Structure formats: structure tokens, C-alpha cells
Amino acid sequence: MDRTVTWQAIRAEALRRIRAGTWPPGARIPDEAELATELGCARATVNRALRDLAEAGLLERKRKGGTRVPVTPVRKATFDIAIIRQNVEERGQRHGYRLIDDAPRPPPPEVCATLDWPAGPPMRHVIALHLADDRPFCLEDRWLNPAVAPPVQAEFTSVSANEWLVRNVPYSDGTIGFTARPADTQAARWLDCAEGDALLAIERTTRTEAAPITFVRLTYAPGHRVDATL
Amino acid sequence: MDRTVTWQAIRAEALRRIRAGTWPPGARIPDEAELATELGCARATVNRALRDLAEAGLLERKRKGGTRVPVTPVRKATFDIAIIRQNVEERGQRHGYRLIDDAPRPPPPEVCATLDWPAGPPMRHVIALHLADDRPFCLEDRWLNPAVAPPVQAEFTSVSANEWLVRNVPYSDGTIGFTARPADTQAARWLDCAEGDALLAIERTTRTEAAPITFVRLTYAPGHRVDATL
DNA sequence: CTCGATAATAAGTATAGACATAATTATCCA
DNA sequence: TGGATAATTATGTCTATACTTATTATCGAG
Numbered sequence: 001m002d003r004t005v006t007w008q009a010i011r012a013e014a015l016r017r018i019r020a021g022t023w024p025p026g027a028r029i030p031d032e033a034e035l036a037t038e039l040g041c042a043r044a045t046v047n048r049a050l051r052d053l054a055e056a057g058l059l060e061r062k063r064k065g066g067t068r069v070p071v072t073p074v075r076k077a078t079f080d081i082a083i084i085r086q087n088v089e090e091r092g093q094r095h096g097y098r099l100i101d102d103a104p105r106p107p108p109p110e111v112c113a114t115l116d117w118p119a120g121p122p123m124r125h126v127i128a129l130h131l132a133d134d135r136p137f138c139l140e141d142r143w144l145n146p147a148v149a150p151p152v153q154a155e156f157t158s159v160s161a162n163e164w165l166v167r168n169v170p171y172s173d174g175t176i177g178f179t180a181r182p183a184d185t186q187a188a189r190w191l192d193c194a195e196g197d198a199l200l201a202i203e204r205t206t207r208t209e210a211a212p213i214t215f216v217r218l219t220y221a222p223g224h225r226v227d228a229t230l
Numbered sequence: 231m232d233r234t235v236t237w238q239a240i241r242a243e244a245l246r247r248i249r250a251g252t253w254p255p256g257a258r259i260p261d262e263a264e265l266a267t268e269l270g271c272a273r274a275t276v277n278r279a280l281r282d283l284a285e286a287g288l289l290e291r292k293r294k295g296g297t298r299v300p301v302t303p304v305r306k307a308t309f310d311i312a313i314i315r316q317n318v319e320e321r322g323q324r325h326g327y328r329l330i331d332d333a334p335r336p337p338p339p340e341v342c343a344t345l346d347w348p349a350g351p352p353m354r355h356v357i358a359l360h361l362a363d364d365r366p367f368c369l370e371d372r373w374l375n376p377a378v379a380p381p382v383q384a385e386f387t388s389v390s391a392n393e394w395l396v397r398n399v400p401y402s403d404g405t406i407g408f409t410a411r412p413a414d415t416q417a418a419r420w421l422d423c424a425e426g427d428a429l430l431a432i433e434r435t436t437r438t439e440a441a442p443i444t445f446v447r448l449t450y451a452p453g454h455r456v457d458a459t460l
Numbered sequence: 461c462t463c464g465a466t467a468a469t470a471a472g473t474a475t476a477g478a479c480a481t482a483a484t485t486a487t488c489c490a
Numbered sequence: 491t492g493g494a495t496a497a498t499t500a501t502g503t504c505t506a507t508a509c510t511t512a513t514t515a516t517c518g519a520g
Contacts, residue, residue, distance in 0.1 A: 178430060236503075273505095
């Protein structure tokens with residue numbers, strides 16, 4: 001006997017009308033006050049529902065302009081960014097970790113450019129392998145600002161830099177992008193594939209307001225797929 | 231002279247406290263009523279702010295359990311799914327389009343499986359090339375349910391299937407995923423690269439409640455990068 | 461001491477009313 | 491006619507209040 005109309009119900013009804021063509025692409029839909037009356041709820045409830053649809057790219061809203069169904073909608077897809085160990089464990093596999101290299105080096109020009117790092121001074125360059133059920137899962141190639149790096153004792157031998165950062169310098173801003181790369185000698189060796197094999201890579205930069213933190217490229221084993229949801 | 235406290239201000243303050251460690255990972259933060267009093271606004275305003283942070287993965291909220299800062303946060307990244315022409319034009323380039331093949335064929339087993347399509351009957355198989363400033367941009371390899379395909383005259387010669395679908399069967403559900411693939415003969419030929427080159431591919435399935443609509447693999451030219459935002 | 465019913469709690473949400481703000485439209489003057 | 495200005499309007503947001511719901515904590519019975 002629930003009598004109140006929820007915003008989810010309003011959203012579902014609006015989505016139904018969009019899909020059914022009751023509100024065709026390009027059309028302006030009734031304003032919030034009208035819909036509130038028609039559907040028997042408060043305007044705030046309609047607002048919540050339509051705002052949610054707008055965030056997903058299914059409606060366009062403008063003050064005074066009203067709400068309309070976009071002609072060529074730009075949908076939003078989202079995917080989760082967890083620590084790698086979690087990714088592996090979610091697949092029901094056992095996570096393994098192996099540090100390959102950890103040394104100070106001046107980063108290559110591309111890394112300097114994306115991180116706003118001067119050409120001269122070294123960063124901490126960490127390379128590590130993540131395993132899923134003892135099979136190579138992903139190669140972590142990271143450039144780390146030594147100023148935010150952990151104290152000496154934390155050597156990334158047992159805890160990955162990935163995890164250390166999430167636990168110690170979390171909630172920072174940054175960018176993220178997908179590319180495909182041919183396996184270089186190192187990737188081929190550790191990911192157990194042939195040189196030149198097509199590998200999915202995720203590149204992330206992370207920074208605080210003041211200083212860059214890290215650039216990391218996660219190169220996944222052949223066949224890996226990253227799923228997103230609409 | 232704005233006197234009212236906005237939910238964005240509350241969110242910014244909460245984010246500041248998270249980053250500053252005032253609210254350390256794992257800790258439970260004051261409840262909405264308390265924060266409302268402290269920050270001088272209504273509880274609904276606090277709710278809006280904290281809900282927004284929770285949606286981004288920066289807070290975890292449970293009824294009765296309260297709100298806490300996650301120890302290993304799962305951040306959400308989003309990226310836009312527009313029609314390909316829009317993608318190209320956003321880069322300041324001219325979009326070109328060329329239909330390569332369009333014929334009915336029984337889809338391969340993988341496609342049948344992901345789309346819930348029986349093994350026997352054919353689907354419409356459309357292959358097309360998208361160009362950016364006359365250079366190959368992305369190869370569209372699509373399997374289309376003939377029942378939702380356009381009438382005969384729309385032959386995908388001038389309007390891409392991508393665009394036709396967005397305009398005619400929009401707002402449908404589906405899945406989306408990223409992979410890396412070696413260029414096959416066809417991809418190498420049309421994307422102007424060598425066979426075996428590493429190419430980024432986006433695979434999408436689209437369906438209505440009742441029936442599958444389409445499976446498409448968009449294989450991008452070498453070096454392509456898809457950016458997301460945190 | 462465990463099981464299960466019950467109470468307490470914090471988030472989730474609905475509502476009516478008010479005001480703010482950005483766009484658009486109408487108006488008026490030069 | 492052009493352009494600045496004012497009125498209008500739909501969304502955006504805040505508030506106070508009330509009720510709902512999931513979850514935890516508590517307490518009593520067996």
C-alpha cells in the first residue's frame with residue numbers, strides 16, 4: 001500500500017515516454033510544475049528524477065529553456081577504479097604481486113609533459129607485476145614524485161605502489177585514459193606474450209593541487225577487457 | 231553577499247576534510263543532522279552534498295550505519311558516448327564516412343552468445359569506415375537485428391549505421407567494454423596500418439527489453455586514446 | 461549463551477513554500 | 491531598425507518537517 005510517488009517511479013515513467021516516443025527527440029517536455037501535477041507529486045520529486053536522467057545524458061535541461069530530449073544524445077558510461085588486488089579478487093582469483101624494479105630515474109619527455117615535471121630531476125620509477133592465480137594479470141609501470149613517495153622502509157616489495165598510494169595519498173585529482181599498445185620486450189617477458197602483441201593499457205596521472213603525484217601505465221595481459229556500465 | 235550555504239560548498243568542505251585527513255580513511259563522519267548544525271544549513275543540503283560524494287566513490291553511506299570514508303575507495307570514472315561524427319568534429323576535424331560492406335550473414339558464435347541470438351538466422355552485417363580529415367579514424371563492424379534495421383532505402387551509404395541507430399532507436403540499454411586487438415587483414419587495410427598492430431576497440435551491445443538490436447565493434451586507428459574523467 | 465523479537469538510529473525520501481539564477485522574450489527608446 | 495533594458499519563465503536550490511526503511515544494538519526468553 002505505498003501511496004507516495006517516488007522519484008525513481010517518475011524517472012521510470014519519463015524514460016518510458018522517451019523510449020516510446022511520447023517525448024520525441026528534439027521535443028520540449030512539460031515543465032516540472034506540470035509534471036508534478038500530472039503525476040501527483042511535489043515538484044522537487046520531479047526535479048530529482050529529471051536531473052538524474054539529465055546526468056545520464058538522456059535529457060537536456062536549461063533554465064527558462066525547459067527540458068528537452070536531445071536529438072543526438074551523449075550518453076555517459078561509468079567504470080570503477082579500484083586497486084588492482086580488488087579487481088583480481090572480484091574475478092574470484094588470488095592476487096599475487098611481484099616487484100620488478102624500483103630506482104630513481106629522470107622520466108622520459110612524455111611523462112614530464114603530462115605530469116608538469118621538469119626535465120632534469122629524477123622520479124622514482126617502479127615496475128611491478130600483478131598476478132591472478134599465479135598467471136600474469138597486469139604490468140604496473142609507475143613514475144612517482146619522490147616527495148610523496150613513502151619512507152625508505154616501504155619498498156613496494158610486498159605492498160604494491162598502487163595500493164600504497166590509494167591508502168596514503170587517496171582522493172586526489174587526475175586524468176585517466178585507455179590506449180592499445182604493442183607489447184615491448186619487458187611487457188612480453190612479464191605478461192607471458194609475444195613482442196608486438198596487442199595489449200590494453202590504462203594510463204593515469206594523479207596530482208594534488210600543488211604537485212604531481214604519479215603517472216602510471218597499467219598494461220594488461222592479452223585479451224583483457226574493461227567493462228563499463230551505461 | 232550570498233548568505234545561504236550551497237550544497238556544493240558543503241561538498242567542497244567535506245572533500246577538503248577527507249583529503250586533509252580530518253576524516254581519515256575508515257572513520258565514521260558526523261551524521262547529517264550534526265553537520266547541518268555545524269555548517270549552518272538544512273539536513274537536506276548536507277544530504278545532497280554527501281550523496282554526491284558517495285556517488286563518486288569518495289564516501290560510503292549506509293542507513294543506520296552512518297557515513298564513512300572508505301579505506302580502499304572505488305572511484306568512478308565516466309566517459310561520453312556520442313556518435314562518431316561528433317567525436318571527430320569535437321577534435322576539430324572533418325568527418326568522413328565510407329560504407330565498405332552491407333550484407334545478411336549468420337553471425338559468429340561469440341556474437342550470437344553476447345546478443346542472445348539463435349545460431350541459424352542471419353543478421354545484417356555492416357562494415358564501414360569513419361574518417362577524420364580524410365585519414366582513417368575508426369572501423370565500424372556491426373551486426374544488426376534485421377527486424378530493427380531501417381527500411382530498404384536507407385542503405386547506410388551516406389548516413390552511418392551508428393548515426394541512424396542513435397537517431398531512430400535511441401535510449402536503449404546495453405553493455406560496453408574496452409579491449410585491445412591485433413589488426414586483422416581488413417582492419418590493417420582500412421585503418422592504414424600493418425597486420426597485427428595493436429588497436430583499441432570498443433565493443434557495445436544494445437538491446438530493447440524484448441529483442442537484441444545490435445553488436446558493434448569500433449576499432450580505432452593506431453594510437454587512439456579514449457579519455458575519461460574522474 | 462544463543463536465538464529471536466524489539467527498540468533505536470541514521471540515511472533515504474516526500475512535501476510545500478520560498479527565493480535565486482540563467483535564459484529567453486517582450487518592450488521601449490534612440 | 492538596432493540595441494539596450496525590463497519582464498517573464500523554467501530550472502536550481504534551500505528550508506523545515508515528516509515519515510520510511512535498512513541496519514545495528516539491545517534485551518529477554520529458552
